[in-house]
Amino acid sequence: MKRIFSMLLLFVMLFMLTGCYDARDVNDAAYILLIGIDRGISDKFRVTFKFPAFEAGGAQGGSGGESPGGGLSYKTLTIDAPSFNAALELANTSIPRTLNFMHAQFIVISEDIAKAGLVGEFLAPIVRNSSIRYSTRLLIAKESAAEFVELLEPFGGSDITRMCENLIKQAQETGLFADLTLYDLHDCMTSTYHQPIAVLAAVNKGENFIEKGPKWDTKYNIPGDYYAGDVPRKKGSKVELLGLAVFNGDRMVGKLTGHESRLLAMAKGNFKKGTYTIPDPKRPELNVDLEVREARRPDVKVWFEGEKPFVKLKLYLEGDIHSIQSGIHYETPEMLPIIERAFERFIKRELDKTIEKTQQLNCDVFHFGHTAVKKFATIQEWEAYDWNSRYKDAKIYTEVDFKIRRTGTMIYSSKIKYAEEDK
């Protein structure tokens, strides 16, 4: 009897203590996929939600069940509210389902808010919300976040989440932006080691695409040297991610282009691979294409002379030749260093420019602080030194080491032969 009673008690306790109350059917929730935040007109913030439309599919029998994932459509809702949580409540006055953020893909904050230094204020309730993952990606939208959220549509598919995930994954393929989360921004805002960055996003309206005009000469742009929304293209997806926003605390103070983002990634050791086009050292009107990878993590040395910090950064890169337009036989061991040195000079020049740019903004986004902190015995001393303010005074030496590993499927370049009259 005693045993039965204790078993019963155990069971009752197990059931009373937990569970049950949290049970929520999947179909009772509205899964928010994108959150957009702008400065509001009728209230402080304008919050935009994007969620899948609750349309029944696959239940019609016959052809209805063929592709249950196909033909998803999405709805957006924009609300002006004093805070994020207020927006949630207001949203539920019109949406018949509980908003659920467990599957949120992007939090998009408009540049307005970022520049006004309202990010910290707005993110405070979001990071405390247990249903929003800390690993949700955070974007800074060039103009209106609401517009970005609305125009972010699946491209070449029907699934917006796959679109979001794969888009962010391209950061590793190109290095033109980075895979940064809510955590990266929120955590860095309070850091004494470095300053936060966030991915720049924009709606590309095709304004930079000039239909008619003089044809381009033999010159060319450095790849990815644009800000988000400025890429000269037509059609394709309406949105793009390119470059980084540089923050000082929670205030956005500057931007890096895609090209600069790559150099930043190289300096931090996050660079996977990317393609570069440099002028042929012997015939500068023609190009040499290189695919560049990081050979190993960069060396960073920091030392102090008095209060003044000195930084030495050495990059180790390696790569393959993708093309040699001039047909000069560079593939020999004697000739390869010519391209290598040319590329090293190019990268060093660009890197110096980028570092100078961040020094002007006084934002250590290169994470030199992580090395510098090792020179201090205590955290108190480090905090008293205030690295983030001293970064602009740092003297930074850079050095680049580049090796060509492979030359593609050709080991011999030969000149293009022309007929008599051209000679």
Added chain:
Amino acid sequence: MPNILKAVIDLFTYKPPQKFKAEEYSQDQSQSSENAEGNDSQENTSEEIDWQKILRQADDQQTRENNQVSGSAANTSKQAKDGAASTGRPAVVIRRRNRQKKGAGQGSQGAGIDERDIALIKNGMVAPNIAVNIEYVKQKFSVPKNQDIVIREFNVAKRIKAFLVFVDGMMDKTVINQFVLPQLMDTANFKDFSQEDILDYIIRNVISIYQVSRIKEYSKIIPQILNGVTALFIDGCNEALLIESRGFEKRSIEAPRTENVIRGPQEGFTENLRTNLSLLRKIIKSEKLITEILPVGNKNRINCALVYLDDTADPELVKEVKRRIRNIKYDFVESSGMLEQLLEDNPFMLFPQVISTERPDRAASFIMEGQVVIVCEGSPFVIAVPVTFFHLLHSSEDTMLRWQYGMFIRLTRFLGVLIASLVPGLWMALVQFHSEMIPTPLLLSILKMREAVPFPVVVEVLLMEVAFELIREGGIRVPGLIGQTLGIIGALILGQAAVAAGLVSPILIIIVAITGIGNFVIPNYSLAMAIRIIRFFFIFMGAVLGFYGISVGLTILLALTCSMKSFGVPFLAPFTPKTRRSSDLIVRKPLYKQPVTGNYLDTVSRRSGLYHKRGE
């Protein structure tokens, strides 16, 4: 006191029946003189000294019998030896047949019959007077009301009255017609017959049957008659001759129905005990293979055979199995399925505690591992004890295939168990509590599919699971070919229609289907049933408490399973408690690396370290 204890233990120790034959008479004599009522319950308290004495006498007699050719001489010497205990019956009984003629006409055992006859028949012994016997048999079998029993009266060599008793249909007619009756009736066969024991003469010279035996007590004769043996009573003999004439209709050996293998023998057990035993003997040709036959069932008294390997099986285990079988107090034991329920350690446990198989090769492998196999009359399934969880998941194909393939299919099976028991529960938990764990694209398609479904997930899942159970049960019960059709068509149509009607979401059909398939992977039917039930338990736990509930459920289940024992062997034996592990549990090693017997069975040849072995 120690004497009594020893005697009690001795009484419960089974002795092979051959040894008993010689001493039966004197045992029953002494018994009858002490308690004429035949009160069985008093036996063990009053007889402990007699047992010893009887054994001694039996030994003496046997040696004497070996020396002396004549059975009558042995009988006389035995009588002389017994002296006071027996009632001093003459050895040669032929002489009384003249007097018997006089009493035969009377029909009932009344006046004119020797008092000794009455005393014997009262004690359930064969009386020398044939009229008494015939009357006794008729009353016992309710002849002529009972028309199955045939009592054939005739004269042996035209001189001596005799009769045969058998059950029509249970025996082979040709045996009686060709080898018993003609030879007994033929006077030529009795030319050499002089004043000696007629039964002995018949056994040695007349009947050409491979197996005959002489028995005195009706308590032993009657079950034998019911088994199909023919009993021959001869006037003047206080013993009946049991003639082996069993021959009833039986099914031929067919391929096993429930345990199919691709590679391996395709023979299955049948309902016939002898056939089944011979199938086992065919595989294990060892003189150490012991077959002991015990009757089961208070009223129907079917035979079941204990088969084990003498030098491998744990003697304690054999003893325990026999103790349990002997102590079964149940009127009607029909098959091994019922026997299993009467033998198992814990009737309230969900998991089976014995393993039943239809395959002789599998049963043989159990025997070789040191398990005791119980073959039951009238059932093509034999049961083996003890059993562990891992036995239930093995199939004979595991070892018949090369070890890589065997390991692969075995792992598949373990996966099947996990799927069959957990998937619907996990699905419940996932959808109700942990939607963040579902990949977003999948979640969106689930949303879309479930949009038209009006029920909560629990109802949806239960609806489908119950429907599936119905189809499965219906598929088995529906006769013949329709069964399979019903299963497939039913599942297809029901699933399709349920989705079309918006009752369930398509993804649930997949869940139910994969669970069903997972269940079919389990080789043991009982375990599969258990898992089918456990599935509902996990659905409940998942629906109420999410993953927490699933883990609570698993913990409860594991705790209960850990505490389970099958004939003293813990159910999860080689893992918990941990013993020196046999390699043949989940992962198989190449055959040459793998010993046959498991340590946890505590076989004679190995020590598990779990228990102390006797004599160590």
